Amino acid sequence: MKIKKEMILREIAGENILVPGANAVLELNGLFVVTETGAFIWKNLTLVESEEELVEKMLDEYEIGKETAEKDIAEFLNKLRDFGIID
Amino acid sequence: MSTEPKLSTYLHSKAIKNEIPISGTFELTSRCNFNCEMCYVHDDCHKSDGLTTEQWLKVAEDAKEAGTLFLLLTGGEPLIREDFAYLYTELKKMGFMISINTNGSLLHKYFDLFRQYPPSRVNISLYGSDEETYKKLCKINAFSKVIENIKELVKIGVSVKLNTVFTDKNNHQYKEIIDIAEKLGVPISTTAYAYPQVRLDKAFGENLGRMTAVEAAECTVNCEKYRFRNYDFSERAKMLLNGQGTEKCDRVSCRAGRAAYWITSDGKMQACGMLPKIKLDIFELGFQKAWQELVAEVKDIRLPKKCIECKFTKNCNACAAMCYAETGYFDQVPEYICKVSENICRLLERELKE
Numbered sequence: 001m002k003i004k005k006e007m008i009l010r011e012i013a014g015e016n017i018l019v020p021g022a023n024a025v026l027e028l029n030g031l032f033v034v035t036e037t038g039a040f041i042w043k044n045l046t047l048v049e050s051e052e053e054l055v056e057k058m059l060d061e062y063e064i065g066k067e068t069a070e071k072d073i074a075e076f077l078n079k080l081r082d083f084g085i086i087d
Numbered sequence: 088m089s090t091e092p093k094l095s096t097y098l099h100s101k102a103i104k105n106e107i108p109i110s111g112t113f114e115l116t117s118r119c120n121f122n123c124e125m126c127y128v129h130d131d132c133h134k135s136d137g138l139t140t141e142q143w144l145k146v147a148e149d150a151k152e153a154g155t156l157f158l159l160l161t162g163g164e165p166l167i168r169e170d171f172a173y174l175y176t177e178l179k180k181m182g183f184m185i186s187i188n189t190n191g192s193l194l195h196k197y198f199d200l201f202r203q204y205p206p207s208r209v210n211i212s213l214y215g216s217d218e219e220t221y222k223k224l225c226k227i228n229a230f231s232k233v234i235e236n237i238k239e240l241v242k243i244g245v246s247v248k249l250n251t252v253f254t255d256k257n258n259h260q261y262k263e264i265i266d267i268a269e270k271l272g273v274p275i276s277t278t279a280y281a282y283p284q285v286r287l288d289k290a291f292g293e294n295l296g297r298m299t300a301v302e303a304a305e306c307t308v309n310c311e312k313y314r315f316r317n318y319d320f321s322e323r324a325k326m327l328l329n330g331q332g333t334e335k336c337d338r339v340s341c342r343a344g345r346a347a348y349w350i351t352s353d354g355k356m357q358a359c360g361m362l363p364k365i366k367l368d369i370f371e372l373g374f375q376k377a378w379q380e381l382v383a384e385v386k387d388i389r390l391p392k393k394c395i396e397c398k399f400t401k402n403c404n405a406c407a408a409m410c411y412a413e414t415g416y417f418d419q420v421p422e423y424i425c426k427v428s429e430n431i432c433r434l435l436e437r438e439l440k441e
Contacts, residue, residue, distance in 0.1 A: 008180075009182075031184065
């Protein structure tokens with residue numbers, strides 16, 4: 001999956017935070033706190049070809065059902081799309 | 088009123104609890120193209136920037152490792168460094184939320200950079216409302232350039248805040264300065280307090296450029312009145328009298344040395360820029376060790392007991408740095424600040440009566 005706007009994932013004071021890096025448009029010049037699953041998805045975003053592959057990776061990592069994983073991933077990716085961070 | 092985003096406040100409070108240096112200031116240089124008489128850091132004898140590019144990048148890597156997220160780049164004038172664009176870009180790539188303190192006169196060199204890598208905020212010092220005042224106070228005719236640069240930066244969409252320190256050279260222009268901010272549609276912070284220049288080895292309690300305590304109080308109230316000219320000022324006056332000052336206790340209660348630190352241009356870690364009493368060498372000790380020692384030393388600071396009992400305590404912002412800069416000690420009462428607070432209250436009460 002392609003990341004359009006560079007964001008840097010950092011762990012600060014126990015929180016996972018996406019920090020704007022290069023080409024972060026001005027409207028996006030803020031911080032995003034993401035959940036642990038969000039951070040996991042973000043770390044794997046560029047390593048996978050499709051959402052399906054992301055689901056598989058998540059099922060390898062977490063003891064959750066496929067439906068929950070699909071829902072969590074879709075929700076997170078939609079948010080990133082809304083902000084124009086990914087295609 | 089705080090304009091800080093809630094997330095930042097939350098992260099800072101968590102950082103204080105866990106002694107994480109979440110907020111750092113890098114004083115990139117003590118050099119400046121201005122020569123303001125009340126400045127606490129710049130003087131003519133400083134010829135080099137201090138730390139090299141590589142040294143700053145090393146400090147930044149260590150700071151990142153230690154948990155720094157918010158980074159303020161300041162000086163002197165940070166934009167005067169020849170490697171500023173490179174340093175800024177590298178720091179941005181590391182994942183810091185960067186703000187910049189600047190006098191605004193060199194911003195035009197970096198518009199393209201800020202378009203590509205927007206800073207979280209640029210704080211611009213505005214020293215007057217015409218060239219004459221700039222010449223008198225800063226020894227440079229930079230007013231037009233500064234205004235032109237602020238306008239362009241606002242146009243680009245970068246978040247801008249203005250800061251004004253009033254002295255006896257520019258306090259007559261408080262209305263015009265506030266007008267400029269209002270016309271530009273940007274927030275402005277004003278203060279009539281100039282720290283004694285103890286970092287420049289001047290005497291405690293002295294700043295040659297600053298006003299008397301009575302004048303500083305008048306200037307503070309005048310600014311308040313002007314900013315609230317379209318509202319019922321008595322409401323504002325009541326609010327100010329009810330207390331804006333920090334809740335007093337005899338320990339350091341701000342973020343300095345608890346979640347925030349300051350690296351001077353020669354590589355020393357301080358709790359804040361105005362507090363040179365505790366200085367730790369980050370290259371000798373290493374960043375993390377310096378931070379731990381700083382936290383421990385700041386915990387040991389005791390402020391004047393008299394301040395807790397004082398009837399103006401609600402209206403006073405005296406802090407450890409002010410006590411030290413005014414008296415040379417943390418636990419001595421900073422009389423200048425007392426007089427300012429007392430006079431502000433007197434003037435506000437007079438406003439209420441009228």
